[in-house]
Amino acid sequence: MQKYDVIIIGGGINGGSIAYQLSKRNYRVAVLEKERIASEASSAAAGMLGAQVEPRIDGAFFDFARKSRDYFDQLVPEIEQVSDQPVEFLKNGMLRIAFSEEEANMLKERIAWQQEQGEPAEWLSADQVYQMEPELKAEIVGAASFPKDGQVMPAQLTKAFFKGASNLGADIYEFTWVKGLLGKNGVITGVETTSGRFYAEHIVVAAGAFTPHLSLPDGASLPTLTPVKGEILAVRPEKPIITSTIYSPTVYIVPKANGEIFIGATEREGIYDKIVSFESIRRLSAEACRIVPALRSAEWSRAWAGVRPQTIDGLPYLGPHPDFKGLWLAAGHFRNGILLSALTGVWMADQIEGKADHLEWKDAFDPGRHSQKGVIP
Amino acid sequence: MQKYDVIIIGGGINGGSIAYQLSKRNYRVAVLEKERIASEASSAAAGMLGAQVEPRIDGAFFDFARKSRDYFDQLVPEIEQVSDQPVEFLKNGMLRIAFSEEEANMLKERIAWQQEQGEPAEWLSADQVYQMEPELKAEIVGAASFPKDGQVMPAQLTKAFFKGASNLGADIYEFTWVKGLLGKNGVITGVETTSGRFYAEHIVVAAGAFTPHLSLPDGASLPTLTPVKGEILAVRPEKPIITSTIYSPTVYIVPKANGEIFIGATEREGIYDKIVSFESIRRLSAEACRIVPALRSAEWSRAWAGVRPQTIDGLPYLGPHPDFKGLWLAAGHFRNGILLSALTGVWMADQIEGKADHLEWKDAFDPGRHSQKGVIP
Amino acid sequence: MQKYDVIIIGGGINGGSIAYQLSKRNYRVAVLEKERIASEASSAAAGMLGAQVEPRIDGAFFDFARKSRDYFDQLVPEIEQVSDQPVEFLKNGMLRIAFSEEEANMLKERIAWQQEQGEPAEWLSADQVYQMEPELKAEIVGAASFPKDGQVMPAQLTKAFFKGASNLGADIYEFTWVKGLLGKNGVITGVETTSGRFYAEHIVVAAGAFTPHLSLPDGASLPTLTPVKGEILAVRPEKPIITSTIYSPTVYIVPKANGEIFIGATEREGIYDKIVSFESIRRLSAEACRIVPALRSAEWSRAWAGVRPQTIDGLPYLGPHPDFKGLWLAAGHFRNGILLSALTGVWMADQIEGKADHLEWKDAFDPGRHSQKGVIP
Amino acid sequence: MQKYDVIIIGGGINGGSIAYQLSKRNYRVAVLEKERIASEASSAAAGMLGAQVEPRIDGAFFDFARKSRDYFDQLVPEIEQVSDQPVEFLKNGMLRIAFSEEEANMLKERIAWQQEQGEPAEWLSADQVYQMEPELKAEIVGAASFPKDGQVMPAQLTKAFFKGASNLGADIYEFTWVKGLLGKNGVITGVETTSGRFYAEHIVVAAGAFTPHLSLPDGASLPTLTPVKGEILAVRPEKPIITSTIYSPTVYIVPKANGEIFIGATEREGIYDKIVSFESIRRLSAEACRIVPALRSAEWSRAWAGVRPQTIDGLPYLGPHPDFKGLWLAAGHFRNGILLSALTGVWMADQIEGKADHLEWKDAFDPGRHSQKGVIP
Structure with a gap:
């Protein structure tokens, strides 16, 4: 016992x-x-x-999420030191791109209430985005920029x-x-x-x-808890091709500290298995190459899946x-x-x-x- | 439903x-x-x-076991055909070697009651064994030969x-x-x-x-059911070095159809994990190389473990x-x-x-x- | 020496x-x-x-190729026996599908001279093809059927x-x-x-x-010899979905004995590396899922590349x-x-x-x- | 061009x-x-x-080696920053243990001339070593301690x-x-x-x-350049069991930043292949478990080989x-x-x-x- x-x-x-x-x-x-x-x-x-x-709306979740994010600044050096395990924390910002005026308006509203809460958030015109990320070639209306949103290796x-x-x-x-x-x-x-x-x-x-x-x-x-399978893949470009994480309604493209780019993710409700379907490979590769065509020459690395637990x-x-x-x-x-x-x-x-x-x-x-x-x- | x-x-x-x-x-x-x-x-x-x-004794288990083994002759061609999946069935026989007169006597008894049941089994002198398996170099008293015991890829x-x-x-x-x-x-x-x-x-x-x-x-x-972890390893000799499976009180050495040799296995009661311990690598490699020194030049392949369920x-x-x-x-x-x-x-x-x-x-x-x-x- | x-x-x-x-x-x-x-x-x-x-034309290459193919019937049992190594030889036939009348005519000519040489070859209407391979859903004009062309695991x-x-x-x-x-x-x-x-x-x-x-x-x-890199991928359907190898101008889809389906292959001249590009994953997955949509639910397995040597x-x-x-x-x-x-x-x-x-x-x-x-x- | x-x-x-x-x-x-x-x-x-x-003797090689080692202090932060690639630099020191008075004397001489060159080096009695590394259980005469010798992930x-x-x-x-x-x-x-x-x-x-x-x-x-193959293996203890690198005439045991322990290495002259022999697994595991018996319960990880080029x-x-x-x-x-x-x-x-x-x-x-x-x- x-x-x-x-x-x-x-x-x-x-x-x-x-x-x-x-x-x-x-x-x-x-x-x-x-x-x-x-x-x-x-x-x-x-x-x-x-x-x-x-987060789509202001409230407890947004509050908890941003405080958790901000706490990484203090936590990462501490945990890397206690554990001798690097976590590859990057603060590279996120660009949520909009393909339509409707999406743009939704994002502008979000920017507004987040700014009220004191968080940095900014609407960028398409030209501003293309200047920040020259390899982003999809026709977009613009993007919401969230410079404080970063990443780790989970x-x-x-x-x-x-x-x-x-x-x-x-x-x-x-x-x-x-x-x-x-x-x-x-x-x-x-x-x-x-x-x-x-x-x-x-x-x-x-x-x-x-x-x-x-x-x-x-x-x-x-x-x-409803299982929601997510499928994700990784490629490795010869040289870095994007700086920020690019987040669209259909795909996200995350440049990692180790030089890989993660491209995800599907949401398949009710599925517990960790199988990656060929369709998901097809769809994610088509979407990602459409938005950032330079990804085409990146080296294929691997694909995997995980199951996220969702409450009501x-x-x-x-x-x-x-x-x-x-x-x-x-x-x-x-x-x-x-x-x-x-x-x-x-x-x-x-x-x-x-x-x-x-x-x-x-x-x-x-x-x-x-x-x-x-x-x- | x-x-x-x-x-x-x-x-x-x-x-x-x-x-x-x-x-x-x-x-x-x-x-x-x-x-x-x-x-x-x-x-x-x-x-x-x-x-x-x-099997150590005659009885239901022995009866079931030998009938199951014999049934492979009929089952393997059938299942390979239905499934298009080769199973690498070999009937290469087993040599259970004895290091002491005590072990020899125990095996001779076993041979006796198995022969009574109509199963082929034979006691071989050390010289006979060395002739059959010239790379077996350990000092043995002799071996029980069970020519019908074979193997598959599980x-x-x-x-x-x-x-x-x-x-x-x-x-x-x-x-x-x-x-x-x-x-x-x-x-x-x-x-x-x-x-x-x-x-x-x-x-x-x-x-x-x-x-x-x-x-x-x-x-x-x-x-x-008591879990009994078994650890096992595989090596690959450049050319085949043994023909039969060699089975000793401390280790078994199984030449597989694909050219690998499997060397096993530990019995660790009460353990559910599938971790291979360094001690098991040490012990199995020492024992196997002692019995068949030609294994020393074989190429290391891999090690793994599984958990066997044991009843009272x-x-x-x-x-x-x-x-x-x-x-x-x-x-x-x-x-x-x-x-x-x-x-x-x-x-x-x-x-x-x-x-x-x-x-x-x-x-x-x-x-x-x-x-x-x-x-x- | x-x-x-x-x-x-x-x-x-x-x-x-x-x-x-x-x-x-x-x-x-x-x-x-x-x-x-x-x-x-x-x-x-x-x-x-x-x-x-x-082969596009009659001649020495065609002659050598078909005799080599025919020789597998005799060679495979022999080599599997000498080597104890299964090679997963299947004689499942090939369907070369045509998307245009032009392709159809080219194939019909090929069928004609191959029949003259005594090789079985047949033009199938689209309906005949759909009946043979119900999961083939692309709009085709028809297909050349080569029932003797098979495959191995290389x-x-x-x-x-x-x-x-x-x-x-x-x-x-x-x-x-x-x-x-x-x-x-x-x-x-x-x-x-x-x-x-x-x-x-x-x-x-x-x-x-x-x-x-x-x-x-x-x-x-x-x-x-000009290197011509070929990229290829494998998926695993839950149940077999095609029987013949399906061969189109842009992709081939090969059902293997082990249940996997190989989908290939690119031809990239002058390249020695064995990197699989993301673009090739994108293109092969798009093409294959278009021709056999049931592949979408197949499990992703892996991708790889090799370099073929080409003479003048x-x-x-x-x-x-x-x-x-x-x-x-x-x-x-x-x-x-x-x-x-x-x-x-x-x-x-x-x-x-x-x-x-x-x-x-x-x-x-x-x-x-x-x-x-x-x-x- | x-x-x-x-x-x-x-x-x-x-x-x-x-x-x-x-x-x-x-x-x-x-x-x-x-x-x-x-x-x-x-x-x-x-x-x-x-x-x-x-180094066995003072001279150009020792001089170059220690200056190269010292330069890591400056280089590592610089290269990690330029490359975003952690290299897991540890300055954990080395203990070169002696099993005989002869070895001890050889090491004491080395300590003497290294101290003259201004490098920290110290002879430790067996008891001092057992206190520093309580899991080191082999009977030793003592050890040379080189506290500045560290390591990276190569x-x-x-x-x-x-x-x-x-x-x-x-x-x-x-x-x-x-x-x-x-x-x-x-x-x-x-x-x-x-x-x-x-x-x-x-x-x-x-x-x-x-x-x-x-x-x-x-x-x-x-x-x-004469190729000299080195074979090496890695295990993973549940908790750290040694702090310094332990270096004996027959084996070295290196605790890495990621929690693994590397155990190496053989020296096999004239061999270009990267095959790990079963004998090397046997010998390295026997030696390492003899010196640090707590390694027995460590998890087996993997083995590999490389070829070092040696001049006259x-x-x-x-x-x-x-x-x-x-x-x-x-x-x-x-x-x-x-x-x-x-x-x-x-x-x-x-x-x-x-x-x-x-x-x-x-x-x-x-x-x-x-x-x-x-x-x-």
């Missing part, structure tokens, strides 16, 4: 961030991962920190979190399957695994798309389970798992310590917000 | 053999596999068909079973996780999966080491679940999953059809043989 | 075929390969045996040739770079390599696109060097290296033995046919 | 360093690489910067040099084979390649073990060719290619610019030092 302060189920980026922050605060932490660290969505993402390019950041946590004393159990959560009378006290039982005062489920498959006592179940309202579950004491959720980050990871670790640690006082976030990300009679749908 | 005659849980070699035999008999079959076909122990095995080299045979089944109409669902079995009042009627619910009259669990993690209705559980008495569970109607088990093959696969498919199909009349096997492999009050330990 | 009857420079499919045939005839053969067996074009090809689909056949030769006594030297050919007064007697000198009465250069880089004594040089007139050099006694060429097979390999081995062995009496082939493939004053251009 | 100031033949670490330094000094540089950047010895090395652990540093050079304007031609050097009357003016001819005032051969295979005009040849006296050739104007050599770095790379770039650039005034180095590394009558042996 193993006894910890906190058990984290899931070896992905958010499990890692939580493990790291709790270890820093001197909690005794165990992480249970069914396979290996960073083997699912956390290593499949493009790694964009699109705090401004992603698998490397995930590993950095776990190496950091481990160096601070956390125990990482790979190849350890959770068969079910233990407890009774509405209190969760432990976890039944293929390596025996683990007990802790707090148990955090950060299992991404696998979250719904964990079983609770008394037939209760964790929230349904698209917002993550970050907080206590509504019906079980001792049980916490940090799941459902959908397309924004990397972006939100920096702050997710801090926010979950704050809540577990009873120090969380940001009411707007509490409400917005409350795992019980859709529940009726003890069932999170 | 999907309705089938038989659902098979598990995309390993025994699930494949059952799916193939039932499809041949015109049942409508679905296979549910959490990842991909042949991704666990079925692709990790060395592929020995050691019907005589493995991942290829697994794929052949599933391609064969699929060509005969079976549906293979990869990336489909089973969350639990459905049913009530002691009758299993379906399966809850990440891709929805599947229903069938018969549900066969052939999930290898993962079998115990499937949950039954009313908190009942499937039998515990070492015999597989092949038959109906003692407490749930409609539920069948074909699991716990331990070190003999490839060898037993040929007959497992036929025997399970016979039982499901109510045609199984081999009482000795029924008793020996009855999943309820250790159960008391509805619990298979 | 090593002395052989014949030295073959090049570990590709034609070097392998020659080594095998000469070993069968009891010559003492050495093969010198700069890297590993089958590491260049021989493992990059699609493996089509397109004896009828490829890397496997190459390995089979070398394993066969080795089993018959040939020595295969991998990682052995040829620095130059040795000899004087117009007689080649040996080879200078990174592993020392090798001598033989006959030296056969079968080095594919690398042939021109070997240096001859006295500043003479081997013929220029597109015909291979198969015969003695015009200026150096003891030196033979078997190079410049361009797109047809796999198809021609079966007969290339026999034909070169016949010539070396002085038994070659097929004058039409001798003239057509004579390495000296373009040479003036001792220079093969 | 392409015209450059300097052509560098070879895409390894020293070619990269020279290309980078010359590009910084505004020369127009071309690099010709037969395959891909960092595909030979430069990616096979362990990456030790063993300026003090390696393939990453090689890529960083070339990305840096490319960002500063150099042209890198991969897949470009050099067929021979062009020129007459003792002046080299260009290079014949598979991609045509290139001309430059200065041509630097930095082709490692392939250097001897390049042909010069008039049948002259480049120096013979073990010192590199760094300077002008004795017989051909315009031709420079930077080859023969043997076991020290990574260590010497930092200064090799600067030193070659200085010589090409006519600014090199370090006479001791000039003499020691002069490519003509063994030549008689224009032949470098």
Whole structure:
């Protein structure tokens, strides 16, 4: 029998961030991962920190996202030092291009409310964009420029979190399957695994798309999360051809620190497999080469897929389970798992310590917000 | 909702053999596999068909094993033709070498009772062995020769079973996780999966080491199977250096049809991971090079591991679940999953059809043989 | 110093075929390969045996090609037996589809002269084609059907040739770079390599696109061969979707024995690298999905490239060097290296033995046919 | 026709360093690489910067080596910034352990003359060593500690040099084979390649073990370099188990920044292949587990090999060719290619610019030092 302060189920980026922050605060932490660290969505993402390019409306999500993004400035040097693991953090900005006046207007509105919030955002004419990115050749109306939105290498950041946590004393159990959560009378006290039982005062489920498959006592179940498969590919140009991340309605094109360009991503709802379909290769290559024709001469590298977990309202579950004491959720980050990871670790640690006082976030990300009679749908 | 005659849980070699035999008999079959076909122990095995080299005593297991081995003669041409998938079946014989008189006596006894059963088996003096295998240089007392024990490439045979089944109409669902079995009042009627619910009259669990993690209705559980990790490595000599499989108490050395030599295997109880330890590399390479020094100049190829599921008495569970109607088990093959696969498919199909009349096997492999009050330990 | 009857420079499919045939005839053969067996074009090809689909005109090439194709019927069982290496030979036929009346007329002419030569070939109307291959959905005028044109797995056949030769006594030297050919007064007697000198009465250069880089004594040089890079990709459908190889002016789609579908190939002249460009992925995926839309749901597998060596007139050099006694060429097979390999081995062995009496082939493939004053251009 | 100031033949670490330094000094540089950047010895090395652990005697080599090592302090931040490529530079020190008094005495002498040269070096008793590295369990007499000797990741540093050079304007031609050097009357003016001819005032051969295979005009040849194959393996412990690099007469054990431990290396003279032999796996694993038994539980990762080029006296050739104007050599770095790379770039650039005034180095590394009558042996 193993006894910890906190058990984290899931070896992905958010499990890692939580493990790291709790270890820093001197909690005794165990992480249970069914396979290996960073083997699912956390290593499949493009790694964009699109705090401004992603949110459609002002509100708690935007607030959390931009604060998480800004926190990378402080977190990255710290975690690289603790872990000896580079994460290839770049602050190269994003250009969200518009093909129609309608899109342009939508983006201009977004720029307006983001500027009100004090975030840098600017509308660029087509000519200004072509000057910034001369290899962008598609006919566009213009683009929204979000200069603070950057990127990391997601698998490397995930590993950095776990190496950091481990160096601070956390125990990482790979190849350890959770068969079910233990407890009774509405209190969760432990976890039944293929390596025996683990007990802790707090148990955090950060299992991404696998979250719904964990079983609770008394037939209760964790929230349904819709899997949304994303397919993505990488090419390697001989010389850099774009500087900013280019983000269109149909494709994004992300120049990475290692010289590769990531091109993504599809959204295929309800699919758990990690197969890349030939159609997705066809569509992504056609779209990317249309927008940046210089990509044609880039070297093909590889393609892969990951499964993102989506909640009903698209917002993550970050907080206590509504019906079980001792049980916490940090799941459902959908397309924004990397972006939100920096702050997710801090926010979950704050809540577990009873120090969380940001009411707007509490409400917005409350795992019980859709529940009726003890069932999170 | 999907309705089938038989659902098979598990995309390993025994699930494949059952799916193939039932499809041949015109049942409508679905296979549910959490990842991909042949991704666990079925692709990790060395592929020995050691019907005589493995069993320590006469009895049901020996009987089943040798009949399964003999059935490969008929099955291999058939499945290669139906599936267009070569399985690299070789009948190259096995030499079980003895380092002491004690081992020699144990093997001579085994030869005696196997000869009584009509199986070819012979004791060879050290000189006879050195003549047969001139590169075997370890000081031995002699060896038991089992000329009928052969081998296949296990991942290829697994794929052949599933391609064969699929060509005969079976549906293979990869990336489909089973969350639990459905049913009530002691009758299993379906399966809850990440891709929805599947229903069938018969549900066969052939999930290898993962079998115990499937949950039954009313908190009942499937039998515990001890995981026993096996680590194995492959090298490639420039020219063939041995002909027979050489089997010692500490290591086996298997010359494969593709020119590689497989060297295995460790037995590490209670371990689910698929990590190869440096110690196992050290030990297997030391042992193998001691016995066949010509291996030293062979080219290093790779190392890998798999997890074998072991029952209390070492015999597989092949038959109906003692407490749930409609539920069948074909699991716990331990070190003999490839060898037993040929007959497992036929025997399970016979039982499901109510045609199984081999009482000795029924008793020996009855999943309820250790159960008391509805619990298979 | 090593002395052989014949030295073959090049570990590709034609070097392998020659080594095998000469070993069968009891010559003492050495093969010198700069890297590993089958590491260049021989493992990059699609493996089509397109004896009828490829040639535009009647003549020596067509004659040699169809006889080579026909010889696979006898060679494959023999080489699979000698080498224990399956080569996945399929006789699944080819459909050369026409998108215009002009193409149709060109194909109908070809059918006519091939029928005259006694080869089965037939014009199919669009409806007949759609019936044969229901997943072919492009609007076509019709197709030429060449039922005898089949395929193999090229890397496997190459390995089979070398394993066969080795089993018959040939020595295969991998990682052995040829620095130059040795000899004087117009007689080649040996080879200078990174592993020392090798001598033989006959030296056969079968080095594919690398042939021109070997240096001859006295500043003479081997013929220029234009490198023509071919890029190719593979996908894996869940179930077979086409039966025949579909061959269009822009793309070919080859259903392989292992269930994959190969889609190729570009022709990029003058390029030695083995980089796959993003543009080629884009173009091949667009073309293939247009012709067989069911490919869209196939699983992406991988992409690769190889470099084919092309002579001035597109015909291979198969015969003695015009200026150096003891030196033979078997190079410049361009797109047809796999198809021609079966007969290339026999034909070169016949010539070396002085038994070659097929004058039409001798003239057509004579390495000296373009040479003036001792220079093969 | 392409015209450059300097052509560098070879895409390894020293070619990269020279290309980078010359590009910084505004020369127009071309690099010709037969395959891909960092595909030979430069990616096979362990990456030790063993300026003090390696040299047996004081002199030019020691002087060059320690200055090269010290220059990494300045070079690494610069090249990481110019190239955006981390090189994982660690200054973790080396412990050269002694198993006998004889070895101890040899090391104590070395410490003495190195201290005289102002380099930190210290003799540690066995107990002091066990305290520093508690997992070192072999019975030793003591160890020499060289705290300034560190390490990098060699393939990453090689890529960083070339990305840096490319960002500063150099042209890198991969897949470009050099067929021979062009020129007459003792002046080299260009290079014949598979991609045509290139001309430059200065041509630097930095082709490692392939250097001897390049042909010069008039049948002259480049120096013979003996290939010495090194085999190496990597394991991954769950937690760090050693801090310093441990260097014994039979094996070295290098803890890398990424958490892996590299264990190397064999020295097999005269071998060009990159095959890892089973014997080397056996021997390195036995030795490493004997010295640091905690390695036994580390995860097996992989094994590989590279070929080091060795000169007659073990010192590199760094300077002008004795017989051909315009031709420079930077080859023969043997076991020290990574260590010497930092200064090799600067030193070659200085010589090409006519600014090199370090006479001791000039003499020691002069490519003509063994030549008689224009032949470098």
